[in-house]
Amino acid sequence: MINRIFFISDKAVLSGDLLPPEENIYYSILADPLVDGSLEDAYTLITHSTHLSLALTLDIRERLTAERIRFITSFLFIPSYLTLEFRPVINLKGHYPELLREEAASLSAYFSLQGIPKPVFHIITGDEVAEGNGSFHSGEALAAGYTHLLRSEPDSYATIFFYPASGEILRSAFLSLQEAEMQYRREVPQLYSLIQTNRRLEKELHSLNRRYASTYTELNHQKQYLEILRSDHATKELQDYYNNEYEILPLWYKRFGHILKVLTGKRTFQSLFRDGVKKYKN
Amino acid sequence: MNPPSCSIFFHNYYGRHEDWIRLFSQKIGIAFTLFYNITDDSLYNLEDDHRLMDRLQQAISGPWLKKIVLRRSPNQGKDIGGKLVLLDTCLHEQENSEYSIFLHDKKSPYKIQNQEWKDKLFRIIEPSFAEKAMVSFAKNKEIGIIAGSDSIYNEYDYSQQAFISNNRSQLIQLRSGFAIDSTDYRYVAGTMFWVRSLPLLDFFRRYPPLEIRKTLEKGNIMDETSGSNTHAWERMLSWLIFAQGYTIKGL
Numbered sequence: 319m320i321n322r323i324f325f326i327s328d329k330a331v332l333s334g335d336l337l338p339p340e341e342n343i344y345y346s347i348l349a350d351p352l353v354d355g356s357l358e359d360a361y362t363l364i365t366h367s368t369h370l371s372l373a374l375t376l377d378i379r380e381r382l383t384a385e386r387i388r389f390i391t392s393f394l395f396i397p398s399y400l401t402l403e404f405r406p407v408i409n410l411k412g413h414y415p416e417l418l419r420e421e422a423a424s425l426s427a428y429f430s431l432q433g434i435p436k437p438v439f440h441i442i443t444g445d446e447v448a449e450g451n452g453s454f455h456s457g458e459a460l461a462a463g464y465t466h467l468l469r470s471e472p473d474s475y476a477t478i479f480f481y482p483a484s485g486e487i488l489r490s491a492f493l494s495l496q497e498a499e500m501q502y503r504r505e506v507p508q509l510y511s512l513i514q515t516n517r518r519l520e521k522e523l524h525s526l527n528r529r530y531a532s533t534y535t536e537l538n539h540q541k542q543y544l545e546i547l548r549s550d551h552a553t554k555e556l557q558d559y560y561n562n563e564y565e566i567l568p569l570w571y572k573r574f575g576h577i578l579k580v581l582t583g584k585r586t587f588q589s590l591f592r593d594g595v596k597k598y599k600n
Numbered sequence: 601m602n603p604p605s606c607s608i609f610f611h612n613y614y615g616r617h618e619d620w621i622r623l624f625s626q627k628i629g630i631a632f633t634l635f636y637n638i639t640d641d642s643l644y645n646l647e648d649d650h651r652l653m654d655r656l657q658q659a660i661s662g663p664w665l666k667k668i669v670l671r672r673s674p675n676q677g678k679d680i681g682g683k684l685v686l687l688d689t690c691l692h693e694q695e696n697s698e699y700s701i702f703l704h705d706k707k708s709p710y711k712i713q714n715q716e717w718k719d720k721l722f723r724i725i726e727p728s729f730a731e732k733a734m735v736s737f738a739k740n741k742e743i744g745i746i747a748g749s750d751s752i753y754n755e756y757d758y759s760q761q762a763f764i765s766n767n768r769s770q771l772i773q774l775r776s777g778f779a780i781d782s783t784d785y786r787y788v789a790g791t792m793f794w795v796r797s798l799p800l801l802d803f804f805r806r807y808p809p810l811e812i813r814k815t816l817e818k819g820n821i822m823d824e825t826s827g828s829n830t831h832a833w834e835r836m837l838s839w840l841i842f843a844q845g846y847t848i849k850g851l
Contacts, residue, residue, distance in 0.1 A: 433676035
Protein backbone atom coordinates (compact mmCIF):
# COMPACT_ATOMS: atom_id res chain seq x y z
CA MET A 319 0.00 0.00 0.00
CA ILE A 320 1.24 3.52 -0.62
CA ASN A 321 -0.44 4.88 2.51
CA ARG A 322 -0.18 3.71 6.09
CA ILE A 323 -3.04 1.61 7.38
CA PHE A 324 -3.34 0.69 11.05
CA PHE A 325 -5.61 -2.20 11.95
CA ILE A 326 -6.50 -1.60 15.57
CA SER A 327 -8.04 -4.46 17.43
CA ASP A 328 -8.05 -6.56 20.57
CA LYS A 329 -5.98 -9.53 21.61
CA ALA A 330 -8.44 -12.07 20.19
CA VAL A 331 -8.22 -10.69 16.63
CA LEU A 332 -4.48 -9.98 16.71
CA SER A 333 -3.62 -13.42 18.07
CA GLY A 334 -5.32 -15.10 15.10
CA ASP A 335 -4.20 -15.52 11.51
CA LEU A 336 -3.39 -12.10 10.13
CA LEU A 337 -2.54 -10.97 6.62
CA PRO A 338 0.83 -11.84 5.14
CA PRO A 339 3.36 -9.01 5.71
CA GLU A 340 2.50 -6.08 3.45
CA GLU A 341 4.23 -2.73 3.03
CA ASN A 342 2.61 0.00 5.18
CA ILE A 343 0.09 -2.31 6.83
CA TYR A 344 0.48 -2.15 10.60
CA TYR A 345 -1.26 -3.72 13.57
CA SER A 346 -2.03 -2.16 16.88
CA ILE A 347 -3.52 -3.55 20.06
CA LEU A 348 -6.18 -1.49 21.77
CA ALA A 349 -5.59 -1.11 25.51
CA ASP A 350 -7.46 0.79 28.17
CA PRO A 351 -5.11 2.02 30.91
CA LEU A 352 -8.06 2.28 33.32
CA VAL A 353 -9.02 -1.39 32.98
CA ASP A 354 -7.06 -3.83 35.15
CA GLY A 355 -5.05 -6.27 33.08
CA SER A 356 -5.56 -4.44 29.76
CA LEU A 357 -2.00 -3.09 29.48
CA GLU A 358 -0.64 -6.32 30.93
CA ASP A 359 -2.39 -8.37 28.20
CA ALA A 360 -1.04 -6.04 25.51
CA TYR A 361 2.47 -6.32 26.97
CA THR A 362 2.34 -10.12 26.86
CA LEU A 363 1.00 -10.14 23.30
CA ILE A 364 3.70 -7.80 21.98
CA THR A 365 6.47 -9.59 23.89
CA HIS A 366 5.51 -12.90 22.31
CA SER A 367 4.97 -11.55 18.81
CA THR A 368 8.12 -12.75 17.05
CA HIS A 369 7.21 -12.13 13.39
CA LEU A 370 5.03 -9.06 13.57
CA SER A 371 5.62 -5.58 14.97
CA LEU A 372 2.75 -4.21 17.02
CA ALA A 373 1.94 -0.74 18.33
CA LEU A 374 -0.21 0.35 21.26
CA THR A 375 -3.46 2.21 20.80
CA LEU A 376 -4.46 3.71 24.14
CA ASP A 377 -8.03 4.57 24.93
CA ILE A 378 -7.58 7.79 26.91
CA ARG A 379 -10.44 9.03 29.08
CA GLU A 380 -8.49 10.65 31.88
CA ARG A 381 -4.93 11.60 32.83
CA LEU A 382 -2.44 8.74 32.91
CA THR A 383 -0.88 8.01 36.30
CA ALA A 384 2.91 8.01 36.71
CA GLU A 385 2.81 4.22 37.11
CA ARG A 386 0.90 3.78 33.83
CA ILE A 387 3.28 6.11 31.98
CA ARG A 388 6.17 3.99 33.25
CA PHE A 389 4.45 0.81 32.14
CA ILE A 390 3.78 2.23 28.67
CA THR A 391 7.48 3.14 28.45
CA SER A 392 8.38 -0.51 29.15
CA PHE A 393 6.62 -1.44 25.89
CA LEU A 394 9.09 0.60 23.86
CA PHE A 395 12.00 -1.65 24.84
CA ILE A 396 10.32 -4.73 23.34
CA PRO A 397 12.02 -5.48 20.00
CA SER A 398 8.69 -6.28 18.33
CA TYR A 399 7.21 -2.92 19.31
CA LEU A 400 6.39 -1.02 16.12
CA THR A 401 8.73 1.75 15.02
CA LEU A 402 8.48 3.93 11.91
CA GLU A 403 11.71 5.47 10.74
CA PHE A 404 13.19 4.08 13.98
CA ARG A 405 10.72 6.05 16.10
CA PRO A 406 8.21 4.21 18.33
CA VAL A 407 4.55 4.68 17.38
CA ILE A 408 1.73 5.24 19.87
CA ASN A 409 -1.88 5.88 18.93
CA LEU A 410 -3.95 7.88 21.40
CA LYS A 411 -7.67 7.54 20.97
CA GLY A 412 -10.42 9.47 22.78
CA HIS A 413 -13.08 12.14 22.66
CA TYR A 414 -11.09 15.03 24.14
CA PRO A 415 -8.40 16.36 21.78
CA GLU A 416 -6.89 18.59 24.48
CA LEU A 417 -6.54 15.66 26.88
CA LEU A 418 -4.95 13.51 24.16
CA ARG A 419 -2.40 16.22 23.37
CA GLU A 420 -1.56 16.63 27.08
CA GLU A 421 -1.05 12.91 27.49
CA ALA A 422 1.11 12.79 24.36
CA ALA A 423 3.26 15.53 25.91
CA SER A 424 3.53 13.69 29.26
CA LEU A 425 4.49 10.43 27.58
CA SER A 426 6.94 12.18 25.30
CA ALA A 427 8.64 13.89 28.27
CA TYR A 428 9.08 10.59 30.10
CA PHE A 429 10.36 8.81 26.97
CA SER A 430 12.90 11.57 26.51
CA LEU A 431 14.18 10.99 30.06
CA GLN A 432 14.73 7.37 29.03
CA GLY A 433 16.73 8.41 25.95
CA ILE A 434 13.88 7.70 23.53
CA PRO A 435 13.54 10.79 21.36
CA LYS A 436 10.78 11.78 18.96
CA PRO A 437 8.06 9.17 19.35
CA VAL A 438 5.33 9.21 16.68
CA PHE A 439 1.95 9.99 18.25
CA HIS A 440 -1.25 9.59 16.28
CA ILE A 441 -4.12 11.46 17.86
CA ILE A 442 -7.43 9.81 16.92
CA THR A 443 -10.48 11.76 18.01
CA GLY A 444 -13.30 10.72 15.73
CA ASP A 445 -14.42 9.13 12.50
CA GLU A 446 -14.06 12.15 10.28
CA VAL A 447 -11.16 12.51 7.87
CA ALA A 448 -8.89 15.26 9.16
CA GLU A 449 -5.42 16.40 8.19
CA GLY A 450 -4.99 13.56 5.75
CA ASN A 451 -5.84 10.95 8.36
CA GLY A 452 -9.05 9.07 8.96
CA SER A 453 -10.42 6.44 11.29
CA PHE A 454 -13.14 4.01 10.27
CA HIS A 455 -15.25 1.30 11.83
CA SER A 456 -16.94 -0.23 8.77
CA GLY A 457 -15.34 -1.80 5.71
CA GLU A 458 -17.49 0.23 3.29
CA ALA A 459 -16.64 3.57 4.91
CA LEU A 460 -12.98 2.58 4.92
CA ALA A 461 -12.88 1.82 1.18
CA ALA A 462 -14.73 5.05 0.34
CA GLY A 463 -12.51 7.10 2.71
CA TYR A 464 -9.35 5.60 1.27
CA THR A 465 -10.41 6.31 -2.30
CA HIS A 466 -11.12 9.90 -1.29
CA LEU A 467 -7.68 10.25 0.37
CA LEU A 468 -5.86 8.85 -2.67
CA ARG A 469 -7.46 11.45 -4.89
CA SER A 470 -7.15 14.41 -2.55
CA GLU A 471 -3.57 14.05 -1.27
CA PRO A 472 -1.74 11.49 -3.36
CA ASP A 473 1.80 12.73 -2.74
CA SER A 474 1.93 12.87 1.05
CA TYR A 475 1.62 10.00 3.50
CA ALA A 476 -1.91 9.52 4.77
CA THR A 477 -2.53 7.37 7.83
CA ILE A 478 -5.73 5.40 8.13
CA PHE A 479 -7.06 3.68 11.25
CA PHE A 480 -9.53 0.86 11.03
CA TYR A 481 -11.11 -1.18 13.84
CA PRO A 482 -11.89 -4.69 12.60
CA ALA A 483 -14.14 -6.64 14.97
CA SER A 484 -12.91 -9.99 13.61
CA GLY A 485 -10.19 -11.51 11.47
CA GLU A 486 -12.69 -11.94 8.67
CA ILE A 487 -13.63 -8.26 8.64
CA LEU A 488 -9.94 -7.39 8.67
CA ARG A 489 -9.22 -9.51 5.58
CA SER A 490 -12.26 -8.20 3.74
CA ALA A 491 -11.30 -4.59 4.54
CA PHE A 492 -7.80 -5.23 3.28
CA LEU A 493 -9.17 -6.56 -0.04
CA SER A 494 -11.31 -3.39 -0.40
CA LEU A 495 -8.26 -1.21 0.21
CA GLN A 496 -6.23 -3.16 -2.32
CA GLU A 497 -9.01 -2.79 -4.86
CA ALA A 498 -9.21 0.99 -4.26
CA GLU A 499 -5.46 1.26 -4.72
CA MET A 500 -5.45 -0.88 -7.90
CA GLN A 501 -8.13 1.36 -9.35
CA TYR A 502 -6.04 4.43 -8.55
CA ARG A 503 -2.98 2.77 -10.09
CA ARG A 504 -4.87 2.08 -13.30
CA GLU A 505 -5.98 5.71 -13.45
CA VAL A 506 -2.57 7.32 -12.87
CA PRO A 507 0.13 4.67 -13.41
CA GLN A 508 3.05 7.09 -13.67
CA LEU A 509 2.14 9.03 -10.54
CA TYR A 510 1.60 5.78 -8.65
CA SER A 511 5.01 4.49 -9.70
CA LEU A 512 6.68 7.76 -8.66
CA ILE A 513 5.00 7.64 -5.24
CA GLN A 514 6.26 4.10 -4.73
CA THR A 515 9.81 5.07 -5.69
CA ASN A 516 9.62 8.06 -3.36
CA ARG A 517 8.52 5.83 -0.45
CA ARG A 518 11.38 3.40 -1.09
CA LEU A 519 13.96 6.19 -1.24
CA GLU A 520 12.61 7.76 1.96
CA LYS A 521 13.09 4.43 3.71
CA GLU A 522 16.65 4.12 2.45
CA LEU A 523 17.38 7.66 3.53
CA HIS A 524 16.22 6.97 7.10
CA SER A 525 18.28 3.83 7.24
CA LEU A 526 21.40 5.61 5.99
CA ASN A 527 20.84 8.50 8.41
CA ARG A 528 20.72 6.03 11.26
CA ARG A 529 23.94 4.36 10.14
CA TYR A 530 25.60 7.75 9.76
CA ALA A 531 24.54 8.84 13.28
CA SER A 532 25.82 5.58 14.83
CA THR A 533 29.10 5.78 12.95
CA TYR A 534 29.62 9.39 14.00
CA THR A 535 28.91 8.48 17.63
CA GLU A 536 31.30 5.53 17.53
CA LEU A 537 34.08 7.65 16.05
CA ASN A 538 33.63 10.11 18.91
CA HIS A 539 33.88 7.25 21.40
CA GLN A 540 37.15 6.15 19.84
CA LYS A 541 38.49 9.72 20.06
CA GLN A 542 37.49 9.81 23.73
CA TYR A 543 39.35 6.55 24.39
CA LEU A 544 42.48 7.85 22.65
CA GLU A 545 42.39 11.06 24.66
CA ILE A 546 42.22 9.07 27.88
CA LEU A 547 45.01 6.78 26.76
CA ARG A 548 47.19 9.76 25.91
CA SER A 549 46.43 11.72 29.06
CA ASP A 550 47.21 10.95 32.66
CA HIS A 551 47.42 7.21 32.26
CA ALA A 552 49.79 4.23 32.28
CA THR A 553 50.23 4.43 28.49
CA LYS A 554 51.57 7.97 28.90
CA GLU A 555 54.10 6.61 31.38
CA LEU A 556 55.15 4.03 28.79
CA GLN A 557 55.38 6.65 26.06
CA ASP A 558 57.43 8.97 28.30
CA TYR A 559 59.73 6.09 29.26
CA TYR A 560 60.28 5.24 25.57
CA ASN A 561 60.94 8.88 24.68
CA ASN A 562 63.38 9.44 27.53
CA GLU A 563 65.26 6.14 27.35
CA TYR A 564 65.39 5.47 23.62
CA GLU A 565 63.95 8.17 21.35
CA ILE A 566 66.51 10.79 22.43
CA LEU A 567 69.49 8.60 21.46
CA PRO A 568 71.39 9.58 18.25
CA LEU A 569 70.46 7.77 15.04
CA TRP A 570 73.91 6.18 14.55
CA TYR A 571 73.64 4.68 18.04
CA LYS A 572 70.21 3.19 17.27
CA ARG A 573 71.51 1.74 13.99
CA PHE A 574 74.49 0.22 15.76
CA GLY A 575 72.04 -1.30 18.21
CA HIS A 576 70.25 -3.12 15.36
CA ILE A 577 73.57 -4.58 14.12
CA LEU A 578 74.30 -5.66 17.68
CA LYS A 579 70.93 -7.49 17.75
CA VAL A 580 71.92 -9.43 14.62
CA LEU A 581 75.34 -10.29 16.11
CA THR A 582 73.77 -11.56 19.32
CA GLY A 583 71.23 -13.66 17.35
CA LYS A 584 68.12 -11.70 18.39
CA ARG A 585 67.33 -10.34 14.92
CA THR A 586 67.63 -11.87 11.41
CA PHE A 587 70.37 -10.56 9.12
CA GLN A 588 68.01 -10.27 6.10
CA SER A 589 65.65 -7.96 8.01
CA LEU A 590 68.35 -5.25 8.04
CA PHE A 591 67.86 -4.88 4.26
CA ARG A 592 64.34 -6.09 3.47
CA ASP A 593 60.96 -5.32 5.02
CA GLY A 594 59.01 -8.41 4.02
CA VAL A 595 61.06 -10.98 5.98
CA LYS A 596 60.85 -12.34 9.51
CA LYS A 597 62.42 -9.75 11.77
CA TYR A 598 62.85 -11.27 15.20
CA LYS A 599 63.86 -14.84 15.93
CA ASN A 600 61.52 -15.36 18.93
CA MET B 601 13.18 -29.04 46.85
CA ASN B 602 13.44 -27.58 43.34
CA PRO B 603 16.90 -27.49 41.73
CA PRO B 604 18.34 -23.95 41.68
CA SER B 605 17.73 -21.70 38.71
CA CYS B 606 19.10 -18.34 37.71
CA SER B 607 18.37 -15.30 35.59
CA ILE B 608 21.18 -13.82 33.57
CA PHE B 609 20.97 -10.09 32.92
CA PHE B 610 23.24 -9.45 29.97
CA HIS B 611 23.76 -6.08 28.28
CA ASN B 612 25.21 -6.04 24.77
CA TYR B 613 26.84 -3.12 22.96
CA TYR B 614 29.22 -4.83 20.54
CA GLY B 615 26.93 -7.33 18.78
CA ARG B 616 28.06 -10.95 18.09
CA HIS B 617 24.83 -12.20 19.67
CA GLU B 618 25.00 -15.85 18.61
CA ASP B 619 28.50 -16.13 20.10
CA TRP B 620 27.28 -14.83 23.44
CA ILE B 621 24.26 -17.11 23.56
CA ARG B 622 26.41 -20.07 22.63
CA LEU B 623 28.87 -19.14 25.38
CA PHE B 624 26.16 -18.98 28.04
CA SER B 625 24.61 -22.22 26.80
CA GLN B 626 27.98 -23.97 27.10
CA LYS B 627 29.06 -22.54 30.45
CA ILE B 628 25.97 -22.30 32.63
CA GLY B 629 25.10 -25.63 34.23
CA ILE B 630 21.77 -24.81 35.90
CA ALA B 631 18.40 -23.89 34.41
CA PHE B 632 18.52 -20.25 33.38
CA THR B 633 16.51 -17.50 31.69
CA LEU B 634 18.56 -15.12 29.62
CA PHE B 635 17.44 -11.49 29.81
CA TYR B 636 19.34 -9.94 26.91
CA ASN B 637 19.46 -6.22 26.22
CA ILE B 638 20.83 -4.76 23.00
CA THR B 639 21.99 -1.15 22.67
CA ASP B 640 20.00 -0.24 19.60
CA ASP B 641 21.88 2.92 18.64
CA SER B 642 25.23 1.12 18.67
CA LEU B 643 27.01 0.85 15.32
CA TYR B 644 27.42 -2.87 16.06
CA ASN B 645 23.67 -3.46 16.43
CA LEU B 646 21.93 -2.02 13.40
CA GLU B 647 20.41 -5.28 12.25
CA ASP B 648 16.69 -5.64 11.62
CA ASP B 649 14.89 -6.86 14.77
CA HIS B 650 12.86 -9.68 13.30
CA ARG B 651 15.71 -11.34 11.45
CA LEU B 652 17.80 -11.02 14.59
CA MET B 653 15.13 -12.56 16.80
CA ASP B 654 14.77 -15.50 14.44
CA ARG B 655 18.50 -16.11 14.50
CA LEU B 656 18.72 -15.81 18.25
CA GLN B 657 15.90 -18.28 18.80
CA GLN B 658 17.80 -20.70 16.55
CA ALA B 659 20.98 -20.17 18.57
CA ILE B 660 19.28 -21.61 21.68
CA SER B 661 20.99 -24.86 22.50
CA GLY B 662 21.76 -27.07 25.47
CA PRO B 663 19.51 -28.36 28.21
CA TRP B 664 19.72 -25.41 30.60
CA LEU B 665 18.67 -22.32 28.63
CA LYS B 666 14.90 -22.03 29.27
CA LYS B 667 14.21 -18.91 27.23
CA ILE B 668 15.66 -15.67 25.93
CA VAL B 669 13.85 -12.45 26.74
CA LEU B 670 15.14 -9.83 24.36
CA ARG B 671 15.00 -6.06 24.81
CA ARG B 672 16.42 -3.06 22.93
CA SER B 673 17.28 0.27 24.50
CA PRO B 674 19.13 3.48 23.66
CA ASN B 675 22.59 4.01 25.09
CA GLN B 676 21.74 5.62 28.41
CA GLY B 677 23.58 4.65 31.58
CA LYS B 678 25.79 2.26 29.59
CA ASP B 679 25.50 -1.33 30.90
CA ILE B 680 23.78 -0.14 34.11
CA GLY B 681 20.98 1.45 32.06
CA GLY B 682 20.62 -1.76 30.05
CA LYS B 683 20.52 -3.89 33.18
CA LEU B 684 17.79 -1.64 34.62
CA VAL B 685 15.71 -2.18 31.46
CA LEU B 686 16.16 -5.93 31.99
CA LEU B 687 15.20 -5.71 35.68
CA ASP B 688 12.06 -3.83 34.65
CA THR B 689 11.35 -6.61 32.15
CA CYS B 690 11.98 -9.29 34.76
CA LEU B 691 9.44 -7.67 37.09
CA HIS B 692 6.83 -7.55 34.30
CA GLU B 693 7.55 -11.16 33.37
CA GLN B 694 7.28 -12.19 37.04
CA GLU B 695 10.27 -14.45 36.61
CA ASN B 696 11.21 -16.30 39.79
CA SER B 697 14.72 -17.61 40.03
CA GLU B 698 16.90 -18.15 43.05
CA TYR B 699 19.96 -16.36 41.72
CA SER B 700 20.72 -13.61 39.25
CA ILE B 701 23.93 -12.96 37.36
CA PHE B 702 24.85 -9.55 35.97
CA LEU B 703 27.03 -9.53 32.86
CA HIS B 704 27.83 -7.34 29.87
CA ASP B 705 30.12 -7.49 26.86
CA LYS B 706 32.83 -5.60 28.66
CA LYS B 707 35.41 -3.83 26.54
CA SER B 708 37.45 -1.00 27.94
CA PRO B 709 39.50 0.18 24.97
CA TYR B 710 40.91 3.00 27.10
CA LYS B 711 42.50 0.52 29.52
CA ILE B 712 45.83 -1.09 28.70
CA GLN B 713 45.01 -4.43 30.28
CA ASN B 714 41.41 -4.53 29.07
CA GLN B 715 41.52 -8.17 27.94
CA GLU B 716 42.91 -9.40 31.29
CA TRP B 717 40.26 -7.35 33.08
CA LYS B 718 37.51 -8.85 30.92
CA ASP B 719 38.81 -12.41 31.47
CA LYS B 720 38.85 -11.84 35.22
CA LEU B 721 35.25 -10.63 35.21
CA PHE B 722 33.96 -13.47 33.02
CA ARG B 723 35.54 -16.05 35.34
CA ILE B 724 32.22 -15.95 37.22
CA ILE B 725 30.44 -18.04 34.57
CA GLU B 726 33.04 -20.81 34.57
CA PRO B 727 31.40 -24.04 35.81
CA SER B 728 33.89 -24.41 38.69
CA PHE B 729 33.13 -20.85 39.87
CA ALA B 730 29.37 -21.40 39.58
CA GLU B 731 29.57 -24.60 41.61
CA LYS B 732 31.53 -22.90 44.39
CA ALA B 733 29.16 -19.92 44.32
CA MET B 734 26.08 -22.08 44.82
CA VAL B 735 27.71 -24.08 47.62
CA SER B 736 28.63 -20.79 49.35
CA PHE B 737 25.11 -19.38 48.95
CA ALA B 738 23.61 -22.60 50.33
CA LYS B 739 25.98 -22.79 53.30
CA ASN B 740 25.78 -19.17 54.37
CA LYS B 741 22.41 -17.45 54.10
CA GLU B 742 24.00 -14.09 54.86
CA ILE B 743 25.91 -14.03 51.60
CA GLY B 744 24.00 -11.87 49.12
CA ILE B 745 26.64 -11.34 46.43
CA ILE B 746 29.44 -13.51 45.08
CA ALA B 747 32.05 -12.09 42.72
CA GLY B 748 35.61 -12.68 41.61
CA SER B 749 37.78 -11.70 44.61
CA ASP B 750 39.94 -9.51 42.37
CA SER B 751 36.98 -7.39 41.28
CA ILE B 752 35.82 -6.44 44.79
CA TYR B 753 36.92 -2.87 45.46
CA ASN B 754 36.49 -0.40 48.27
CA GLU B 755 36.91 3.35 47.71
CA TYR B 756 36.04 4.41 51.24
CA ASP B 757 38.82 5.91 53.32
CA TYR B 758 37.88 5.11 56.91
CA SER B 759 40.47 7.50 58.39
CA GLN B 760 39.10 10.44 56.41
CA GLN B 761 35.55 9.06 56.45
CA ALA B 762 35.18 9.94 52.78
CA PHE B 763 34.99 8.29 49.39
CA ILE B 764 38.18 8.52 47.34
CA SER B 765 36.32 8.63 44.06
CA ASN B 766 35.30 11.05 41.34
CA ASN B 767 31.74 9.89 42.06
CA ARG B 768 31.79 10.87 45.75
CA SER B 769 29.03 13.49 45.62
CA GLN B 770 26.71 11.20 43.61
CA LEU B 771 27.42 8.34 46.05
CA ILE B 772 26.56 10.40 49.11
CA GLN B 773 23.37 11.67 47.48
CA LEU B 774 22.22 8.23 46.32
CA ARG B 775 22.98 6.52 49.63
CA SER B 776 20.86 9.07 51.41
CA GLY B 777 18.06 9.04 48.79
CA PHE B 778 17.73 5.25 48.85
CA ALA B 779 18.27 4.83 52.59
CA ILE B 780 21.49 2.82 52.26
CA ASP B 781 22.98 2.87 55.74
CA SER B 782 25.26 -0.17 55.64
CA THR B 783 28.87 0.62 56.52
CA ASP B 784 30.19 -2.04 54.16
CA TYR B 785 31.48 0.06 51.28
CA ARG B 786 32.83 -2.76 49.14
CA TYR B 787 31.40 -3.12 45.65
CA VAL B 788 31.94 -5.19 42.53
CA ALA B 789 33.87 -3.16 39.96
CA GLY B 790 32.76 -3.99 36.42
CA THR B 791 29.25 -4.94 37.63
CA MET B 792 29.52 -8.66 36.91
CA PHE B 793 28.48 -10.84 39.83
CA TRP B 794 26.10 -13.41 41.27
CA VAL B 795 23.38 -12.13 43.56
CA ARG B 796 20.40 -13.57 45.37
CA SER B 797 17.30 -12.63 43.37
CA LEU B 798 15.06 -12.09 46.40
CA PRO B 799 16.68 -8.95 47.88
CA LEU B 800 17.53 -7.67 44.41
CA LEU B 801 13.96 -7.78 43.11
CA ASP B 802 12.52 -6.64 46.46
CA PHE B 803 14.52 -3.44 46.14
CA PHE B 804 13.42 -2.82 42.55
CA ARG B 805 9.77 -3.46 43.41
CA ARG B 806 10.09 -0.55 45.84
CA TYR B 807 12.19 1.61 43.53
CA PRO B 808 11.13 1.02 39.89
CA PRO B 809 14.17 0.46 37.63
CA LEU B 810 12.99 2.98 35.02
CA GLU B 811 12.76 5.72 37.68
CA ILE B 812 16.45 5.11 38.38
CA ARG B 813 17.35 4.76 34.71
CA LYS B 814 15.94 8.20 33.89
CA THR B 815 18.59 9.76 36.14
CA LEU B 816 21.49 8.12 34.29
CA GLU B 817 23.60 9.96 31.76
CA LYS B 818 23.11 9.49 28.03
CA GLY B 819 25.83 8.20 25.73
CA ASN B 820 29.30 6.91 26.45
CA ILE B 821 29.71 8.40 29.91
CA MET B 822 33.05 7.81 31.68
CA ASP B 823 34.24 8.71 35.19
CA GLU B 824 37.91 9.23 34.41
CA THR B 825 37.73 12.96 35.04
CA SER B 826 34.39 13.61 36.78
CA GLY B 827 31.68 11.63 38.54
CA SER B 828 28.42 10.31 37.14
CA ASN B 829 25.18 8.76 38.39
CA THR B 830 25.85 5.83 36.08
CA HIS B 831 29.13 4.97 37.83
CA ALA B 832 27.61 5.66 41.24
CA TRP B 833 24.93 3.05 40.48
CA GLU B 834 27.69 0.56 39.69
CA ARG B 835 28.48 0.79 43.43
CA MET B 836 24.84 1.03 44.50
CA LEU B 837 23.97 -2.33 42.90
CA SER B 838 26.15 -3.98 45.56
CA TRP B 839 25.15 -1.69 48.43
CA LEU B 840 21.41 -2.15 47.97
CA ILE B 841 21.98 -5.82 48.82
CA PHE B 842 24.11 -5.00 51.89
CA ALA B 843 21.38 -2.60 53.08
CA GLN B 844 19.10 -5.63 53.42
CA GLY B 845 21.47 -7.39 55.80
CA TYR B 846 23.53 -9.41 53.32
CA THR B 847 27.24 -9.50 52.73
CA ILE B 848 29.63 -10.23 49.86
CA LYS B 849 32.05 -13.08 49.24
CA GLY B 850 34.92 -13.15 46.78
CA LEU B 851 36.02 -16.37 45.09
